[in-house]
Structures are given as C-alpha cells and as structure tokens.
Amino acid sequence: MATFPKLTSGVVTQYPSGRTATYSTSIMQFVDGKEQRFRELKSSVRRWLIELSKLSAHEEGSVEAFFSSVQGQFGSFTFVDPWDDVEYPDCSFDQETLNALSRSESANQTYLVIRNNRS
Amino acid sequence: MADPEGSSVAWDLQYTGLTDAEMGAFEALFESCEGRLRPFVFVDPLGNLLRWTEDLNKGVWQTGLLVVTAVEDPTGGTGACRLTNGAQGVQRISQAVDAPTSYTYTFGVWAKSNSATSLRLGLDNGTSTISVDVAVQGEWECYSVSASGPDSGDSVRCFIEVPAATAVDVYGPQLDAQPDASEYRKATDKSGVHMARFDQDVLERRTFGPDNHSTRLRVVTVEE
Numbered sequence: 001m002a003t004f005p006k007l008t009s010g011v012v013t014q015y016p017s018g019r020t021a022t023y024s025t026s027i028m029q030f031v032d033g034k035e036q037r038f039r040e041l042k043s044s045v046r047r048w049l050i051e052l053s054k055l056s057a058h059e060e061g062s063v064e065a066f067f068s069s070v071q072g073q074f075g076s077f078t079f080v081d082p083w084d085d086v087e088y089p090d091c092s093f094d095q096e097t098l099n100a101l102s103r104s105e106s107a108n109q110t111y112l113v114i115r116n117n118r119s
Numbered sequence: 120m121a122d123p124e125g126s127s128v129a130w131d132l133q134y135t136g137l138t139d140a141e142m143g144a145f146e147a148l149f150e151s152c153e154g155r156l157r158p159f160v161f162v163d164p165l166g167n168l169l170r171w172t173e174d175l176n177k178g179v180w181q182t183g184l185l186v187v188t189a190v191e192d193p194t195g196g197t198g199a200c201r202l203t204n205g206a207q208g209v210q211r212i213s214q215a216v217d218a219p220t221s222y223t224y225t226f227g228v229w230a231k232s233n234s235a236t237s238l239r240l241g242l243d244n245g246t247s248t249i250s251v252d253v254a255v256q257g258e259w260e261c262y263s264v265s266a267s268g269p270d271s272g273d274s275v276r277c278f279i280e281v282p283a284a285t286a287v288d289v290y291g292p293q294l295d296a297q298p299d300a301s302e303y304r305k306a307t308d309k310s311g312v313h314m315a316r317f318d319q320d321v322l323e324r325r326t327f328g329p330d331n332h333s334t335r336l337r338v339v340t341v342e343e
Contacts, residue, residue, distance in 0.1 A: 015326060015327055015328050016325055016326060016327045017325075018323055018324055018325040018326060019323075019324050020321050020322060020323045020324070021149060021150060021154075021321070021322050022154075022320060022321045023154030023155070023156065023320040023321075024320055025153070025154050025156050025320055027155065032342070033127070033342045034342045034343075035341060035342070037155060037316075039153060039156055044150065044153070044154075083324075083326070
C-alpha cells in the first residue's frame with residue numbers, strides 16, 4: 001500500500017490546515033418537541049484539508065506524481081494524521097482534480113483533500 | 120395557537136486561539152456524542168443558572184428566613200425581596216444547581232439594609248465551601264464570590280447567610296459559569312443548565328500553528 005509522501009521537512013502539511021470529523025444522524029421530530037435520532041454511519045468519516053503553499057519544485061512534483069500514481073480518487077493509500085500521528089491505512093483523495101500554482105521555484109502551492117475510506 | 124412547552128434554545132459558538140488540549144477536548148466530546156446523536160449537559164455560558172430569581176419563596180430556594188417579595192429594587196421596579204432573620208442564630212437561603220463542579224462559578228447579588236450589617240455569600244460544591252463576608256449599607260451595592268471545585272461533582276449550591284435579628288433587601292441573584300459576575304438576567308422556571316446536543320454532524324478544526332486552532336460549534340436544547 002502506498003504512503004502519502006512527506007515534504008523535505010518531514011511533515012505532510014503546512015499551516016494553516018484542517019481536518020473534519022463527519023457523522024450522519026437522522027432526526028425524527030415529534031409534535032411534542034421530542035426527537036428520535038438514528039445513526040446512519042457506523043463511525044465518523046475523517047477528512048484532512050492539506051494546504052501547501054511553500055513547496056519546492058521537487059516537492060510539488062512528488063505530490064503530483066503521487067496523485068497520478070493513485071489516479072485521483074480511484075486508488076487508496078496510507079495516511080498518517082499530522083495532528084495525532086494515528087495511521088489510517090485506507091485513505092483516498094476526495095478530489096478528481098489537483099490544481100497547482102507556481103509563483104516561483106520555491107513557492108509552489110496546492111490544496112489536497114484526503115478522506116479515510118474504512119468506517 | 121402556540122405551544123408554551125415547544126421552545127428551544129440554540130447557541131452558535133465560534134472559537135479562535137484554542138490550545139491543542141482545548142481543541143482535543145471539543146473533538147473528544149463530539150466523537151463521544153457521535154455528532155447530533157447523543158445529548159450532553161450544557162451550561163449556558165451567557166445565562167443565569169438560577170431559577171426564580173425574583174421570587175425567593177419558590178420551592179427551588181431553601182431557607183429558614185422570612186421572605187417578602189415585590190420589594191423596590193435598584194432599577195425602580197419591584198423585583199427585590201426582603202429577607203428577615205427572626206431567629207437567634209445565622210440563617211441562610213440557598214439554591215442548588217445541577218451543574219459540573221469543575222467549572223469556575225460566580226455567585227452575585229445586589230443587597231442593601233436600613234441598618235448597617237453584614238452578609239455572607241458562598242458557593243458550596245459538596246466537598247468544599249468558598250464564602251465572603253460583605254458589609255451591607257443603606258444603598259444598593261452588588262457583591263459576588265467566585266469558586267471552582269473538583270472534577271467529579273455534579274451540583275453547586277449558592278447561598279446567602281443573614282445574621283440574627285437582621286433584615287436585608289436582596290435583588291438579582293445570579294450564578295454565572297465564569298470567573299466574574301455579569302449583568303443580571305432575570306430567571307423564572309427555566310434554569311441555565313440544559314440537556315442539549317450538537318446541531319451539526321461535521322466538526323472542523325482549523326490549525327494556524329501550535330496551540331492555535333479555531334472551530335465553530337452549534338448547540339441546541341433537546342427534550343428528553
């Protein structure tokens with residue numbers, strides 16, 4: 001299984017970045033104001049919002065090559081959460097398009113969304 | 120046509136500059152509740168946690184004092200109460216609130232007396248009591264006491280102690296879940312401690328640096 005590449009600094013993301021936890025709850029509301037709530041997912045779906053703005057040309061090339069190797073949303077890979085170092089063995093890109101902007105040799109930027117597949 | 124029991128309250132809470140531990144605590148609660156699925160106890164950060172703050176004869180107040188309501192208050196209304204201690208020893212009036220003792224609370228009240236006397240204001244979390252003695256004069260003045268307690272308790276009691284053979288007017292008792300007293304908010308039958316749930320199934324953490332996170336929480340009361 002492929003692993004998401006690290007930058008030359010040893011990290012996978014830069015500031016600012018983010019992550020989300022998503023559940024899905026169905027709510028039935030009754031006329032007396034009470035509710036009945038149902039779980040629709042066994043566990044949460046995690047997404048990581050990776051913002052990279054100061055990439056070298058080499059680093060940006062590595063990210064692009066990795067994106068191509070897993071064919072966008074199609075393939076899966078191992079991703080280590082940069083906030084708590086928990087390893088998620090079955091993740092995919094949550095985007096079909098990788099946009100990269102080159103401002104200079106050492107100021108390439110891109111934006112990635114990764115989600116864990118296994119719930 | 121209206122349903123008097125059909126109201127709910129919602130909070131939109133936006134946080135910035137959170138530490139790693141604070142953000143982690145929000146995420147842990149969100150995961151234990153599984154988003155909107157499970158409820159939790161929510162202490163209104165903006166509300167008065169006491170009930171019946173302008174009728175100290177109500178059953179939520181425990182007292183051996185004589186209580187007379189509809190006394191002139193510092194705003195020109197009649198929301199104050201006169202507490203009279205006809206006994207030979209100190210008597211108190213108190214109210215217990217089912218809220219976590221680990222928070223920092225401030226109990227405040229306005230008071231005045233026709234003869235110079237003193238009151239004791241206090242907070243009791245079941246294992247310890249913090250109190251302050253205040254000198255009460257002929258003009259209305261606001262007094263307060265703050266305290267926090269152990270992580271494990273679930274009830275906080277605030278009290279006012281009146282010396283023997285003393286009458287004092289009090290107005291605006293307020294219990295805040297914060298280190299300082301805020302402006303008085305009248306409360307009747309509803310407490311500021313609610314059963315609530317998240318009103319979102321997605322929790323986002325934005326990180327700007329070490330110990331520098333932001334997030335947004337929406338909370339709504341539930342009928343259980």
